[in-house]
Amino acid sequence: MKRSLTTIGFDADDTLWHNERFFRLTQTRFTELLADHAAPDHLTERLLAAEKRNIGHYGFGVKGFVLSMIETAIEVTEDQVPASVIRELIESGQEMLAYPIELLPHAREAVEGVANTHRVILITKGDLLDQERKLAQSGLGDLFDGVEIVSQKTPDVYDTIFRRHGTGAEQAMMIGNSMKSDVRPAIEAGSWGVYVPHGLEWEIEKAAPPRHSARYRELPDLGSLADLVRDID
Known part of the structure; x- marks a missing residue:
């Protein structure tokens, strides 16, 4: 199947x-x-x-x-x-640039929970050196099959990444706290988009949720991600 x-x-x-x-x-x-x-x-x-x-x-x-x-x-x-x-x-x-990294609740369990059954990719924006530092300090680096540090997150960028690291956007899911960067463009590329609100939101990253899309999901935190993935699979 x-x-x-x-x-x-x-x-x-x-x-x-x-x-x-x-x-x-x-x-x-x-x-x-x-x-x-x-x-x-x-x-x-x-x-x-x-x-x-x-x-x-x-x-x-x-x-x-x-x-x-x-x-x-x-x-x-x-x-x-x-x-x-x-x-x-x-x-x-x-x-x-020197603040210690503090993982959010369920972060490790969420990545570990899907890493054994799926390709797992980190897709982030920001300064290359700082993002590499944070990933190294997070202790999560070994769980990812690929890391993409990009200047923008657009539908074309997601399409390229999911083709490079997987079987294309239609069989991919993007999880993040930004409706504008993580959810909407991923769905536009053809993947699932999962919104996990953080509580503090940068004004520039605000956007309306794509509630019309059948591929949009929202979770209160990462603790229920594994159940969502199983439901979709």
Whole structure:
């Protein structure tokens, strides 16, 4: 009998381990450093606008975030931002790149639960060195049959990855916390898309759920993933 699923793709940040909370902590520090120049809400709006502008230049990850904070600091102070503030922002980014990895509940069990019966692929966006560091520290690296660190997650990217590592998107599943990057484009490519909400969601990654799709699923956490895979298979 032909199996419905041969390949399982996992997102990394805020799907397998914590990530967004470190950005939130650094953003709070950013608003504190510039409190004399603008209100926190205004700073948050300006920073988000800078991040959106800069994704095409810097991609996703800590380095682009730090550069966007520095750019916003220069703008809101009308080129008068103290060098000490820029230094603190750089140091905050360096701290983010050194935070220890903390797995989310059921992350290891979820990957192990499907690794013996399916090809398991890690598909993540972000800075190459940082993502490699996090994967190495996670202790999950040996469970994956392949690792793809990409600049964008589009239907074409998923189609290419699932062809390279499996039997194509139609027999693949993508699991992640981002509706915009993990779920919708994977479904558009022809695979199953499983949304596992994290609780902290980056504004840029928000999108409406594709509830019209027969291949859309939502789980409260990774603990019930193995049951879902068995049901589909």
